[in-house]
Amino acid sequence: xxxxxTATGSAATGSAVTLSRAAILAVGSELLMPSRIDxxxxxxxxxxxxxGIEVVYKTIVGDDRDxxxxxxxxxxxxxxxxxxxxxxxxxDDDVTxxxxxxxxxxxxxxxxxxxxHLLERFAARKLPYAxxxxxxxxxxxxxxxxxxxxPFGSAPGLWxxxxxxxxxxxxxxxxxxxxxxxxxxxxxLRGRSPGHAVVRRVLRIxxxxxxxxxxxxxxxxxxxxxxxxxxxATILATLGQIELHVSTRAGSAAEAxxxxxxxxxxxxxxxxxxxxxxxxxxxxxVVGAALAERGLTIALAESCTGGLVTSRITDVAGSxxxxxxxxxxxxxxxxxxxxxxxxxxxxxxxxxxEPVASAMAHGMRERAGADIGVGITGIAGPGGGxxxxxxxxxxxAVAVRGGAGRVQRYRFFGERERVKFQxxxxxxxxxxxxxxxxxxxxxxx
Amino acid sequence: xxxxxTATGSAATGSAVTLSRAAILAVGSELLMPSRIDxxxxxxxxxxxxxGIEVVYKTIVGDDRDxxxxxxxxxxxxxxxxxxxxxxxxxDDDVTxxxxxxxxxxxxxxxxxxxxHLLERFAARKLPYAxxxxxxxxxxxxxxxxxxxxPFGSAPGLWxxxxxxxxxxxxxxxxxxxxxxxxxxxxxLRGRSPGHAVVRRVLRIxxxxxxxxxxxxxxxxxxxxxxxxxxxATILATLGQIELHVSTRAGSAAEAxxxxxxxxxxxxxxxxxxxxxxxxxxxxxVVGAALAERGLTIALAESCTGGLVTSRITDVAGSxxxxxxxxxxxxxxxxxxxxxxxxxxxxxxxxxxEPVASAMAHGMRERAGADIGVGITGIAGPGGGxxxxxxxxxxxAVAVRGGAGRVQRYRFFGERERVKFQxxxxxxxxxxxxxxxxxxxxxxx
Numbered sequence: 001x002x003x004x005x006t007a008t009g010s011a012a013t014g015s016a017v018t019l020s021r022a023a024i025l026a027v028g029s030e031l032l033m034p035s036r037i038d039x040x041x042x043x044x045x046x047x048x049x050x051x052g053i054e055v056v057y058k059t060i061v062g063d064d065r066d067x068x069x070x071x072x073x074x075x076x077x078x079x080x081x082x083x084x085x086x087x088x089x090x091x092d093d094d095v096t097x098x099x100x101x102x103x104x105x106x107x108x109x110x111x112x113x114x115x116x117h118l119l120e121r122f123a124a125r126k127l128p129y130a131x132x133x134x135x136x137x138x139x140x141x142x143x144x145x146x147x148x149x150x151p152f153g154s155a156p157g158l159w160x161x162x163x164x165x166x167x168x169x170x171x172x173x174x175x176x177x178x179x180x181x182x183x184x185x186x187x188x189l190r191g192r193s194p195g196h197a198v199v200r201r202v203l204r205i206x207x208x209x210x211x212x213x214x215x216x217x218x219x220x221x222x223x224x225x226x227x228x229x230x231x232x233a234t235i236l237a238t239l240g241q242i243e244l245h246v247s248t249r250a251g252s253a254a255e256a257x258x259x260x261x262x263x264x265x266x267x268x269x270x271x272x273x274x275x276x277x278x279x280x281x282x283x284x285x286v287v288g289a290a291l292a293e294r295g296l297t298i299a300l301a302e303s304c305t306g307g308l309v310t311s312r313i314t315d316v317a318g319s320x321x322x323x324x325x326x327x328x329x330x331x332x333x334x335x336x337x338x339x340x341x342x343x344x345x346x347x348x349x350x351x352x353x354e355p356v357a358s359a360m361a362h363g364m365r366e367r368a369g370a371d372i373g374v375g376i377t378g379i380a381g382p383g384g385g386x387x388x389x390x391x392x393x394x395x396x397a398v399a400v401r402g403g404a405g406r407v408q409r410y411r412f413f414g415e416r417e418r419v420k421f422q423x424x425x426x427x428x429x430x431x432x433x434x435x436x437x438x439x440x441x442x443x444x445x
Numbered sequence: 446x447x448x449x450x451t452a453t454g455s456a457a458t459g460s461a462v463t464l465s466r467a468a469i470l471a472v473g474s475e476l477l478m479p480s481r482i483d484x485x486x487x488x489x490x491x492x493x494x495x496x497g498i499e500v501v502y503k504t505i506v507g508d509d510r511d512x513x514x515x516x517x518x519x520x521x522x523x524x525x526x527x528x529x530x531x532x533x534x535x536x537d538d539d540v541t542x543x544x545x546x547x548x549x550x551x552x553x554x555x556x557x558x559x560x561x562h563l564l565e566r567f568a569a570r571k572l573p574y575a576x577x578x579x580x581x582x583x584x585x586x587x588x589x590x591x592x593x594x595x596p597f598g599s600a601p602g603l604w605x606x607x608x609x610x611x612x613x614x615x616x617x618x619x620x621x622x623x624x625x626x627x628x629x630x631x632x633x634l635r636g637r638s639p640g641h642a643v644v645r646r647v648l649r650i651x652x653x654x655x656x657x658x659x660x661x662x663x664x665x666x667x668x669x670x671x672x673x674x675x676x677x678a679t680i681l682a683t684l685g686q687i688e689l690h691v692s693t694r695a696g697s698a699a700e701a702x703x704x705x706x707x708x709x710x711x712x713x714x715x716x717x718x719x720x721x722x723x724x725x726x727x728x729x730x731v732v733g734a735a736l737a738e739r740g741l742t743i744a745l746a747e748s749c750t751g752g753l754v755t756s757r758i759t760d761v762a763g764s765x766x767x768x769x770x771x772x773x774x775x776x777x778x779x780x781x782x783x784x785x786x787x788x789x790x791x792x793x794x795x796x797x798x799e800p801v802a803s804a805m806a807h808g809m810r811e812r813a814g815a816d817i818g819v820g821i822t823g824i825a826g827p828g829g830g831x832x833x834x835x836x837x838x839x840x841x842a843v844a845v846r847g848g849a850g851r852v853q854r855y856r857f858f859g860e861r862e863r864v865k866f867q868x869x870x871x872x873x874x875x876x877x878x879x880x881x882x883x884x885x886x887x888x889x890x
Contacts, residue, residue: 030681030690032500033645034491037482046479055477057512060503063679067502067523074519078512091659093679125654132656152859173682175859200479236480245480300773306759307752310773314751315862317827320775325783328745328755328771338770382762417760 019166020194021056022048023075027087027096028172029062040085040170040177046200047181050253051193053081063093072103072167080165086172088155090135096169097140097158104162106142114139114147114156121154148184152176159188166192199256200247201264204277206429210237213244216270224263229256231263239418240425241283276432283428288316290435291372298431299368300326301339301360303351304378304394308424324370339363339375352377352389354407357397361407365399372434373399376427378410380419394423398434406430464611465639466501467493468520472532472541473617474507485530485615485622492626494645496638497694498526508538517548517612525610531617533600535580541614542585542603549607551587559584559592559601566599593629597621604633611637641694644701646709648689649722651874655682658689661715669708674701676708684863685870686728721877728873729757735880736767736817743876744813745771746784746805748796749823749839753869769815784808784820797822797834799852802842806852810844817879818844821872823855825864839868843879851875 024045026038038060045055056079061067068087075082087096101108118139122131138155141147148157148170155171157180168184170177205213214235224231229250236243246263250256268275276286291298300310310326313319327338332351335341340363341356349355357375365373378394385391390411397407408430412422469490471483483505490500501524506512513532520527532541546553563584567576583600586592593602593615600616602625613629615622650658659680669676674695681688691708695701713720721731736743745755755771758764772783777796780786785808786801794800802820810818823839830836835856842852853875857867 029679032490032503033690034487034494037484037487039482042479042482045477049479056509057507057516058477058505062502064501070519070523071502074515078515090656091680127654127657129657132660134659135656175863202480234475234478234480243480245478302752305756306764306768307747307755307771307773308759310752311750311756311865314753314773314825315865317861319751323751323773323775325776325779326752326773328752328759328768330765330768331770334770380759416762420756420760 018194019053019081019192021079022053022081022083023056023079024058025071025075025082025084026060027063027068027084031060032062040174043178044083044181047185049198051185051189052196052198053193063087063095065095065099068095068099069103072100076165082167084169085177088169088171090138100160100167100169101142104142104160104167106144106160108140108142110136110139111141111147118154148180150176150180152179196249196251197253197256198247198249199253199260200245201260201278202280203244203264203267203275205242205244205271205274206276206425207274208242210235210242213242217267220266220270229259231259240422273433283425284312285316287428287432288313288319288322290432291322293440294435294438295441296371296435297322297324298372299324299364299370300374301364302326302328302376303330304380305376305420305423308420309376309427312424312428325368335360352379352393352395354395354409357395358407361397361399361405371401372431374427374431376423378423380416382416392419396427396430398430400434406434463639464498464526464637466524467498467526467528468501468524469503470516470520470527470529471505472508472513472529476505477507485619488623489528489626492630494643496634497641497643498638499643508532508540510540510544513540513544514548517545521610527612529614530622533614533616535583545605545612545614546587549587549605549612551589551605553585553587555581555584556586556592563599593625595621595625597624641696642698642701643692643694644698644705645690645692646705646723647725648709648712648720650687650689650716650719651721651870652719653687655680655687658687662712665711665715674704676704685867718878728870730761732873732877733758733761733764733767735877738885739880739883740886741816741880742767742769743817744769744809744815745819746809747771747773747821748775749825750821750865750868753865754821754872757869757873770813780805797824797838797840799840799854802840803852806842806844806850816846817876819872819876821868823868825861827861837864841872841875843875845879851879
């Protein structure tokens with residue numbers, strides 16, 4: 001971004017420092033509120049661990065010069081690498097840049113290239129006023145620091161050599177921080193890392209509960225713990241799915257990857273089709289890929305999920321190729337008018353029933369001319385429950401062109417949004433299992 | 446639990462110490478993994494804030510004697526109250542009790558009443574072996590500490606007076622920690638709290654950028670900082686909205702609320718209708734309430750947002766009263782068939798255009814028989830952009846029964862999911878502004 005400061009930085013970072021112990025400092029008063037949590041540190045930890053750099057501790061401080069300075073003083077005595085996130089914005093309470101520069105004894109100078117960049121960014125937004133003067137703070141660079149370009153925001157990162165240590169400043173917004181840290185791995189970090197790689201994989205599982213996954217994997221845990229290098233495993237239950245995290249530390253990333261390939265194969269052999277992803281993909285991405293590679297289209301009729309399943313499907317790039325159409329209908333009259341659900345079916349079985357879900361799925365599929373139809377009906381709460389059909393009762397049906405389809409009743413617990421999410425997860429999973437049964441056509445040519 | 450230690454403790458805690466600044470230390474190597482997060486601190490912060498005790502910083506350390514000791518040394522110099530969670534289990538890597546006792550110079554003594562309690566708990570599990578000797582560590586109590594009963598686990602809490610300070614040790618599992626801290630509020634904390642309540646409010650704002658909100662509020666910040674009690678303000682930019690957090694500390698919660706009422710009024714006077722919520726409500730909740738109190742219904746036709754707007758509307762309990770119906774349509778043919786959008790309109794202006802968005806909104810409103818109709822068309826990306834209509838171009842139209850309606854073109858930046866969310870925020874905000882212009886009918890009776 002700034003040629004002058006990059007040149008200074010390259011010289012400063014050329015020394016053969018090895019960084020093996022890191023501290024993460026998250027800066028921002030909002031992160032000390034009872035409703036906020038620092039999640040950047042998870043991404044930072046994962047990336048540093050991959051290079052064999054251990055995260056020794058994490059601290060969260062407010063926008064407070066004194067507290068930040070004290071935290072930095074301790075971090076410099078305990079670690080080689082201090083990664084600070086946040087507090088680089090344009091306002092008065094963004095203090096990270098100034099506190100760090102003062103503590104390291106590095107005067108701040110305005111970088112003209114950065115100022116130009118800031119003015120250009122601001123002009124591109126075509127706002128009806130000039131850039132506030134305070135925004136220029138984001139062009140201030142401590143002596144000897146490398147400027148790290150921020151493609152998605154105005155606050156540049158700063159890599160500040162500090163004797164045998166490094167202090168790295170990154171902006172707080174995750175979408176700015178993540179690509180910047182990713183770029184730094186190759187440009188600044190890999191060459192200074194200890195050379196032992198910790199590698200992790202995440203398997204995502206639906207259709208089982210945590211303790212059951214734990215039980216069936218127990219024999220594998222024992223094998224993994226005794227082998228060289230050992231594989232560590234952790235199970236994490238999140239809403240509507242279970243995650244199995246496996247990790248190992250080896251002499252090289254390639255060796256670690258090979259060890260984990262084998263562990264993942266072993267886990268999948270035990271868990272079967274309940275594993276929907278071994279590469280971090282979401283359920284909607286897996287469903288989208290399954291539809292796309294078979295050239296199938298889908299249409300959805302949602303009641304209690306209120307458009308959430310369709311919205312998740314359309315979170316995936318290219319989903320317009322397979323998403324034909326969707327409707328959100330609550331009222332029985334609309335189910336009849338838009339989907340052709342028979343009135344006597346609604347009267348006899350009630351809107352939340354297997355026959356109605358199936359009729360919604362078939363009606364939607366036929367009217368949209370799609371290959372797959374989905375019907376979802378249920379009671380998201382908090383009102384509308386009965387003894388026979390309590391809040392959280394959801395029925396999902398999947399219809400297939402020329403096939404039998406599926407229908408399944410579920411009972412979910414929790415508040416409205418949690419019921420909606422679990423129902424969307426169940427619907428996507430039923431589509432996945434249905435589509436996975438259909439052979440992938442051979443590619444022509 | 447142990448009468449002897451409770452008696453000791455009562456004497457020790459009888460002194461008139463006031464605790465106003467707290468640090469939270471979460472102990473556990475698993476909390477430094479890239480998949481885990483400390484959430485106990487949110488609950489602890491909420492409870493302490495209610496008593497007027499400020500959380501100055503939070504630190505997460507592994508099961509490491511050295512790091513924990515260093516963190517404690519710093520915490521003792523910066524705060525009056527150090528709350529440690531975790532590391533009180535029976536195994537070798539549970540080090541909190543020993544490290545704290547050593548640092549405070551308090552010898553650990555086995556509490557016979559606790560040992561009996563541990564043996565009883567163990568016996569109740571009817572395991573085929575005797576309690577491991579290591580479990581006795583959980584009966585060790587530092588000199589002068591109060592034992593805090595743990596109704597849901599084996600690790601007791603420890604309230605350790607430390608000169609004018611206090612170090613409080615609580616077990617890590619949330620279901621053990623929460624009831625123990627709740628009990629401590631009355632037994633140990635309320636009497637030592639500053640008697641000042643910290644109260645917070647969150648104003649949510651759309652239609653302005655962070656630095657502009659900051660600039661127009663600047664005169665207020667100066668007034669707030671100088672008044673008694675002062676009001677602190679923080680601006681937080683989140684996707685599609687700005688949050689202004691104001692907080693104050695006063696002699697009573699009622700006084701704090703009164704001070705904040707006034708501050709909120711002052712901010713709203715400056716920001717006007719761009720403030721959509723002063724009570725923590727989401728935009729979809731505000732839109733829902735506005736529709737409900739006017740007895741209006743809504744129907745939506747979504748293209749690039751793929752059902753997200755409807756899903757957000759249905760996140761609100763009771764939304765079935767006003768959400769009439771929604772469709773998600775990508776293809777032009779479906780826009781014509783389902784919404785009556787004229788083919789020549791699509792050909793002449795393109796699908797992403799003001800006339801098409803308006804036709805979608807009107808067509809949807811009429812076909813559903815709703816009071817409000819919404820049409821959203823745009824390019825969520827990553828493909829589909831052109832020079833004239835780049836990725837992120839979104840047009841939103843709102844139609845009103847018997848009214849003029851609105852149509853607006855936007856340009857959003859970022860990845861697909863971010864464009865979708867910002868577009869959903871813009872659409873909900875246009876609905877809010879449209880509905881707020883309609884008078885609320887007087888209540889009958």
